[in-house]
Amino acid sequence: MATLDTELLARTAPLYERVKRVIPPFEWATFAEDVDAILDLKRRRNAVVLAHNYQTPEIFHGVADIVGDSLLLAREATKVDADVIVLAGVHFMAETAKLLNPEKAVLIPDLKAGCSLADSITAQDVRLMRARYPDAPVICYVNTSTAVKAESDICCTSGNALKVVESLGVERVIMLPDEYLAQNIAKQTSTKIIAWKGHCEVHELFTADDVQQLRDDHPGITILAHPECPPEVVAEADYSGSTAAMSAFVDTKRPPRVVLLTECSMSDNIAAQHPEVDFVRPCNLCPHMKRITLKNIRHALETNQHEVTIDSAIADRARQTVERMLAL
Numbered sequence: 001m002a003t004l005d006t007e008l009l010a011r012t013a014p015l016y017e018r019v020k021r022v023i024p025p026f027e028w029a030t031f032a033e034d035v036d037a038i039l040d041l042k043r044r045r046n047a048v049v050l051a052h053n054y055q056t057p058e059i060f061h062g063v064a065d066i067v068g069d070s071l072l073l074a075r076e077a078t079k080v081d082a083d084v085i086v087l088a089g090v091h092f093m094a095e096t097a098k099l100l101n102p103e104k105a106v107l108i109p110d111l112k113a114g115c116s117l118a119d120s121i122t123a124q125d126v127r128l129m130r131a132r133y134p135d136a137p138v139i140c141y142v143n144t145s146t147a148v149k150a151e152s153d154i155c156c157t158s159g160n161a162l163k164v165v166e167s168l169g170v171e172r173v174i175m176l177p178d179e180y181l182a183q184n185i186a187k188q189t190s191t192k193i194i195a196w197k198g199h200c201e202v203h204e205l206f207t208a209d210d211v212q213q214l215r216d217d218h219p220g221i222t223i224l225a226h227p228e229c230p231p232e233v234v235a236e237a238d239y240s241g242s243t244a245a246m247s248a249f250v251d252t253k254r255p256p257r258v259v260l261l262t263e264c265s266m267s268d269n270i271a272a273q274h275p276e277v278d279f280v281r282p283c284n285l286c287p288h289m290k291r292i293t294l295k296n297i298r299h300a301l302e303t304n305q306h307e308v309t310i311d312s313a314i315a316d317r318a319r320q321t322v323e324r325m326l327a328l
């Protein structure tokens with residue numbers, strides 16, 4: 001346990017106010033020194049921290065400048081006025097930020113913060129899909145490598161996938177690599193969607209039986225599901241949307257009791273701000289997101305590790321794929 005430095009705790013007290021409902025005081029005492037050091041490093045280095053909704057509350061509410069879903073993080077990355085961007089999220093998010101900010105230093109605190117979806121498909125796989133369905137444009141989920149983006153026509157996130165599909169005005173599209181996202185979107189459009197067999201290792205664990213169990217155990221509960229969940233889970237849920245859309249749903253509707261079928265830090269981050277909402281929390285953790293900690297964010301700012309670099313041979317094509325999405 002960190003030594004209780006009264007000045008340090010007083011300096012970080014306004015931040016603790018934001019998370020006191022989800023972080024007990026003795027735990028905050030172990031975070032305060034790193035939070036304080038990160039705030040100082042950000043000032044000295046003219047750096048910003050972009051954090052995904054799945055980051056833990058001490059990162060999300062304690063040191064992040066911009067928080068949101070993958071779409072918001074990509075959009076905001078185009079507007080950042082700083083020399084250094086630290087991406088508190090997974091590797092594809094840092095690569096996307098770097099694609100949109102080639103002149104800035106983009107740091108990812110742990111290079112092993114990957115994603116099962118991004119790992120499920122290669123650039124060669126995309127070329128094979130194109131050869132098989134030459135008339136179908138390729139939509140790649142943002143959860144992909146730069147090499148896969150370079151082989152694709154347009155990017156999408158869970159927040160705009162339907163809009164991206166419909167913007168193309170064609171009979172059929174290839175949407176990869178998330179099979180469940182593709183199937184969930186296919187139910188909302190007349191465009192035929194050819195999918196890949198990638199899955200998110202966190203969301204694929206939820207089942208329709210889990211939804212039924214939740215309803216039996218908590219009568220009246222509101223169930224929100226991320227569209228990376230299997231279609232039978234989304235079909236049983238009350239609402240499905242990106243992490244930002246789920247957060248907005250709780251902000252506006254204030255359901256008395258809710259469960260978010262997604263990564264479990266999301267509920268902590270929203271619960272910190274909504275004492276009136278009762279969150280039921282099945283805890284499916286994303287092991288990749290959880291690689292990011294206050295300690296390695298601090299280390300990244302102190303040592304400039306790990307700076308994201310992009311192969312120049314593919315950067316332009318991948319950037320266009322992301323920019324076509326942002327232009328919609």
Ligand code: 13P
Pocket residue numbers: 053068069070071143157158159200226228241242243244
């Ligand atoms: P969002 O774009 O909805 O934040 O999702 C990102 C992600 O990795 C979900 O698992």
Ligand code: SF4
Pocket residue numbers: 090114115116117118143200201202203228263286287288289
């Ligand atoms: Fe990838 Fe799933 Fe983790 Fe999101 S939750 S980063 S999709 S493995």
